[in-house]
Every structure is written in C-alpha cells, then in structure tokens.
Amino acid sequence: MILPQLSLLIVSSLLLGATQAAPASNTTIKTRDDGDDVHAEWTWLHFQDCSSSQQKAIKQAHTDAVKMAEHVKEIDFGNDPGALEYLGPSPMNKAWQGNIKSVYEHISTFQLNGFWPGYRMNARCGNSNDAKYSGSRCSRGVTAYQWNTKKDAKDPNTAPPYNKADAVSNMHFCDIFFNYKKLDDTIKDLKDIDDFRWRYDLDKYRNQAYIILHEMMHATVMTYKQNKNRRITDMTMHVYEYKKRSSDRGYDRKLVKMDAYKALPCKILARTARQAIAEEAITMNADNYAQYALADKEAHDWMTRSSAVFLTSDNGTFGINQDRLDQFTQSSEGAEVSDIVGQDVGELSNKADSETLSPDSDYPESFRSEMEAFSKYYHVPEPKCARQGDAPSDRSPFTTSEADEKIKDFCKDEGFWDTVFTPPINQGTGQTKDGKGKALGASGDFKINDGKDKLWIGAYFAGGGCTGFTTWPPKGKGLRDTDLCIDRLRTIMNSCDTDTTDKKYGGSLKETCLVYQLMAVGSDNSDPTGVGSNGDHGDIKCKDTDTSILGSHYDNTCTCWFEKLPDQTEIFGMPKKGDCDSMDFRPAWSFSEDPDYRPENIQPTVTMTASP
Numbered sequence: 001m002i003l004p005q006l007s008l009l010i011v012s013s014l015l016l017g018a019t020q021a022a023p024a025s026n027t028t029i030k031t032r033d034d035g036d037d038v039h040a041e042w043t044w045l046h047f048q049d050c051s052s053s054q055q056k057a058i059k060q061a062h063t064d065a066v067k068m069a070e071h072v073k074e075i076d077f078g079n080d081p082g083a084l085e086y087l088g089p090s091p092m093n094k095a096w097q098g099n100i101k102s103v104y105e106h107i108s109t110f111q112l113n114g115f116w117p118g119y120r121m122n123a124r125c126g127n128s129n130d131a132k133y134s135g136s137r138c139s140r141g142v143t144a145y146q147w148n149t150k151k152d153a154k155d156p157n158t159a160p161p162y163n164k165a166d167a168v169s170n171m172h173f174c175d176i177f178f179n180y181k182k183l184d185d186t187i188k189d190l191k192d193i194d195d196f197r198w199r200y201d202l203d204k205y206r207n208q209a210y211i212i213l214h215e216m217m218h219a220t221v222m223t224y225k226q227n228k229n230r231r232i233t234d235m236t237m238h239v240y241e242y243k244k245r246s247s248d249r250g251y252d253r254k255l256v257k258m259d260a261y262k263a264l265p266c267k268i269l270a271r272t273a274r275q276a277i278a279e280e281a282i283t284m285n286a287d288n289y290a291q292y293a294l295a296d297k298e299a300h301d302w303m304t305r306s307s308a309v310f311l312t313s314d315n316g317t318f319g320i321n322q323d324r325l326d327q328f329t330q331s332s333e334g335a336e337v338s339d340i341v342g343q344d345v346g347e348l349s350n351k352a353d354s355e356t357l358s359p360d361s362d363y364p365e366s367f368r369s370e371m372e373a374f375s376k377y378y379h380v381p382e383p384k385c386a387r388q389g390d391a392p393s394d395r396s397p398f399t400t401s402e403a404d405e406k407i408k409d410f411c412k413d414e415g416f417w418d419t420v421f422t423p424p425i426n427q428g429t430g431q432t433k434d435g436k437g438k439a440l441g442a443s444g445d446f447k448i449n450d451g452k453d454k455l456w457i458g459a460y461f462a463g464g465g466c467t468g469f470t471t472w473p474p475k476g477k478g479l480r481d482t483d484l485c486i487d488r489l490r491t492i493m494n495s496c497d498t499d500t501t502d503k504k505y506g507g508s509l510k511e512t513c514l515v516y517q518l519m520a521v522g523s524d525n526s527d528p529t530g531v532g533s534n535g536d537h538g539d540i541k542c543k544d545t546d547t548s549i550l551g552s553h554y555d556n557t558c559t560c561w562f563e564k565l566p567d568q569t570e571i572f573g574m575p576k577k578g579d580c581d582s583m584d585f586r587p588a589w590s591f592s593e594d595p596d597y598r599p600e601n602i603q604p605t606v607t608m609t610a611s612p
Contacts, residue, residue, distance in 0.1 A: 538563025
C-alpha cells in the first residue's frame with residue numbers, strides 16, 4: 001500500500017529539515033512496478049543545506065540526466081560507434097545487451113515532479129569543511145558522490161550502506177559541482193567550435209547532467225535489478241603504459257593502475273576480449289554507461305565521433321600507443337580527479353592473459369576504417385620552424401592572437417574551394433577532366449603589426465616524389481571543410497617558438513603531398529610561400545614508368561617532370577605519337593585523371609598560381 005510509505009517519507013523529511021509542496025488535487029498518480037514495492041512514477045528531491053540556486057541547478061541536472069537515459073531507446077550494439085567504443089563489441093556483450101538497455105530504460109522513469117508522493121531521493125550540499133559531514137569527500141577533488149541506505153534509516157548521513165533494490169538513494173553535491181555548466185549550455189559552447197580536437201573530445205563535454213547520470217548508476221533502486229541484482233560501481237584496471245624513448249624512438253613498458261573513468265579509460269576497458277571482463281567490468285562500471293549516453297548519436301547528432309583511440313596488444317596485455325595516457329595515470333588533487341574516490345571500487349586482476357584485446361574481426365569494417373581515418377587526423381607531422389636559434393633576418397615576428405584570426409580567414413575563404421592542387425608538370429589546360437580548376441596552391445597575405453608587415457599563409461602541392469593531386473581544402477569524413485586547414489596551420493603556430501606568444505616566426509608543415517606555410521615579412525616584400533612557381537623550369541623530360549614497384553597497372557605509361565624540378569613528377573598515358581622519350585610537351589590530363597587519355601601536343605593554356 002502507498003499510505004504507509006507516505007508516512008515514512010514524512011517522518012524522514014522532518015529528520016532532514018526539508019519542506020515539500022502538497023500534491024495537486026486533480027493529479028492522477030501513475031505507478032511503476034519495481035518488484036516488491038509499487039512507487040509513484042514521479043521522483044521528488046529532498047534537499048538538505050542546499051541554497052535555492054543550488055536546488056534549481058540540481059533539479060535541472062536531474063531532469064537532463066533522465067532525458068539522456070531516455071534518449072538511449074534502441075542500441076545498435078553491432079554498428080553504433082558509441083556502443084562499440086563504450087559498451088564493447090557485440091560478440092562480447094551479447095548476453096548482457098537486454099540488461100544494458102534495461103538500465104537506461106529504468107532510469108528514464110525517475111522523472112521529477114514538484115510534489116510528493118513519489119520516490120524520494122535525498123540531495124545534500126556542502127564542502128568538506130562542514131564538520132557535520134564527517135564522511136564528505138569534497139576535499140579530495142570529488143564533484144559529487146552517491147550512497148544507498150535503508151528506507152527506515154533514522155539519519156541517512158550516518159546510516160550504514162545498504163545496496164539492495166529497495167534502498168533510498170542519497171547524493172552529496174560538492175561546491176565544485178556548481179562550477180560545471182548545464183547540458184544544453186555545454187553543447188552550445190562546444191559543438192560549433194573550430195577546433196575539432198576539442199569538438200570531438202567527449203571529456204570536454206563534462207556537465208552537471210552527466211555527473212548526476214554517473215551517480216544514478218550507483219543508485220540501486222534505479223539499476224540493481226536491471227543489472228541482474230548487482231550494484232553498478234566504479235572499476236579500476238591495470239594496463240601497460242608505453243612511453244617513447246628519445247634515444248632510439250622505441251618504447252618502455254610499465255604496468256600502471258588506472259581508474260575506468262573518463263572517455264579514454266572507458267574505451268580501453270570496452271576493448272576487452274575476455275568474457276569475464278565484459279560481464280564483471282563493462283556492465284559494472286558506471287562511467288561506461290554515462291559516457292555512452294553522452295556520446296549517443298540519437299541524443300546529439302552533432303557528435304559523429306569522439307577522439308579516436310588505438311590500442312595495441314603486446315604479450316597478450318593491454319597496451320596503448322597514445323602519449324595522452326599520462327594525464328590519466330598521474331595522481332591529482334584538482335577538480336578533475338575521479339569521482340570514485342572513497343566509493344566501493346571493483347578492481348580487475350593485474351594478471352595478463354593471451355586474449356586481452358578484442359580482434360578487429362569483432363568490429364564492422366565501417367568502424368575500423370573510420371577509426372583509422374580519425375587517427376590520421378589527430379597525428380600530425382612535426383613542423384619545420386623558421387627560427388632555429390636566432391631569429392631569422394628575413395622574417396618579421398607576429399603574435400598568436402593576430403595570426404589565429406588570419407588563419408581562420410584564410411581557411412574559410414571559399415574562393416579556391418574545390419580547386420585541385422597539382423605539381424607544375426600536371427597543370428595542363430588549367431582544368432581537370434571533370435572541369436575543376438587546377439592550381440599549384442593557394443596563398444593569401446594579411447596586414448599585421450599596424451600595417452608594417454604582412455602575414456603570408458599558403459598551401460601548395462609538395463615535391464619530393466609526390467604525384468597525383470589533392471583537392472583544396474583537405475577534407476575528412478566527419479570533419480568540416482575548414483577543420484584540417486585550421487588545425488595544421490595552428491600546429492605550425494603553436495609548435496614553433498614555444499617560449500613566446502608575441503614573437504612567432506612560423507614555418508612549414510608537410511603532410512603527405514600538401515605543404516602548409518605560415519610566415520610574416522615586410523609589407524613591401526613579395527609572396528615568400530612556395531605557391532608562386534611561375535618561371536622557367538627548363539625542358540620537359542619523360543621516361544617509361546618503373547612498374548617494378550607500382551605494378552602492371554602502370555604499363556605503357558610515362559613519368560614526366562620539368563628539367564629544373566626533377567622531384568615534382570607526374571604519370572601520363574603513352575602519347576598518341578612516338579614514345580616517352582619523344583614527349584616534350586605538357587599533357588592535358590594525367591593518368592590518374594583519365595587512364596584512357598593518350599597525350600598529344602595541343603599547347604594547353606596553363607594557370608600556374610592561385611591566390612584567394
């Protein structure tokens with residue numbers, strides 16, 4: 001019956017010194033069957049020592065957390081990138097998929113209402129300097145934490161833990177919790193940012209709703225029966241940390257203990273191939289559930305991919321080949337320290353076995369190819385800096401703040417978008433077979449330092465054996481058209497002259513067959529970038545293409561170059577008349593553009609430079 005339960009709620013509320021509104025007279029109370037007990041579907045928060053503004057923030061975050069769980073209606077365990085990254089490959093969690101969905105579904109029924117009766121949750125505020133909260137963990141950097149007690153506990157603040165399905169959930173909110181933003185505000189601030197490393201880093205989206213959803217996973221009334229009568233906790237694990245040696249570029253391996261908390265460690269845990277870990281760790285770790293809800297594409301269609309992570313297997317143990325691992329293994333007393341301090345923590349064995357990482361065959365090809373592509377987006381070659389010791393005499397310094405705005409202007413200029421960059425030998429008619437414009441590259445100049453100097457920004461097709469073409473701007477699946485351009489130019493700006501932000505000299509960065517340049521010179525100087533390659537390049541030279549490496553596909557083709565630019569070559573079809581040695585003209589189209597084209601001397605008109 002509901003009436004005895006209401007009496008208990010009233011007595012407990014007096015103990016906590018809170019008030020609540022009476023139910024509306026015309027309200028119909030829905031019920032939710034939780035096994036032995038029948039509760040009202042609504043939930044009401046019972047506050048202690050929380051100001052009115054804190055109560056408002058907690059209520060909004062609770063509502064948003066329930067909505068996050070509600071969004072997880074259907075999970076495509078076999079293909080959804082978020083499910084694969086945070087819940088593991090489908091073959092490993094197949095027996096638990098129904099339980100995982102049930103956890104989200106049940107949390108989504110704990111909607112707030114402004115009055116009782118309903119299921120009560122206690123919410124307490126205050127920091128560790130509050131003497132009456134001897135168990136407060138706020139001094140250790142914790143944002144919020146949860147514990148379960150019996151319904152008839154006289155004082156939930158001192159009652160022993162009780163982790164069964166009929167428990168009352170209690171949450172403590174440290175002051176630092178209120179420094180985080182609401183879910184919608186966090187997404188609004190980050191989803192349109194021009195730095196894709198931030199935009200796709202799920203850790204940057206930490207917000208009040210996500211924090212509460214993580215703690216809800218520990219509330220046994222919400223998840224215990226749905227998780228086969230097991231309380232969801234926080235897991236720690238042992239992984240091998242690989243650190244690159246500066247001497248020989250090899251790796252040293254070290255066994256470290258890591259909390260399965262935040263995006264990267266949750267992905268490592270979810271990569272397991274051990275059935276026992278899938279059952280006893282992934283489905284038992286609160287943050288794997290919370291991370292997936294935050295990244296769920298149904299809830300946030302802007303989140304196409306969080307930061308790609310690549311794992312390696314060495315002697316059958318966890319391994320990771322990203323330098324970012326350091327930030328997750330260092331101890332910290334700051335705000336970002338794990339929420340799990342002082343809670344019940346499950347710990348995985350540090351004994352290695354021969355089947356730790358899931359094989360690629362457990363993941364669909366579409367997922368693997370996207371991971372490989374994103375890995376390339378994140379791993380950038382080191383730039384060649386203009387200043388090597390003393391400041392270069394032929395360059396002017398520039399500031400980071402001024403250059404960053406010009407970088408964005410250059411990359412967003414659509415004047416040469418969808419133009420094809422090629423080596424000079426492949427300029428042909430100035431157009432591709434399908435009508436796109438050809439250019440050596442693009443450059444732009446911008447006044448800086450009160451007009452005394454110009455900042456030159458350029459991108460052009462590289463030499464050094466590169467053939468073919470590249471389309472400007474460089475694009476990637478899941479990325480915006482300006483992402484790679486802005487990121488690579490910022491890499492030059494931020495990775496060179498690291499001891500200053502006011503006297504940058506820039507440099508260049510080569511990625512595959514595309515070179516980026518960033519530099520400043522006096523306002524009267526001409527374009528110093530490598531884009532403008534007009535002039536006398538000498539005679540055209542051609543020879544039979546060496547197919548010993550390239551293969552028989554390139555039989556009966558010619559490799560050509562300008563005499564003075566021997567490292568900038570292109571492959572063309574065999575000419576209509578004569579052989580490769582007799583081809584002394586620039587063909588209209590390359591072999592990669594049209595394999596059936598037989599070059600002839602049509603004296604093409606060439607566009608050699610490009611400036612937006």
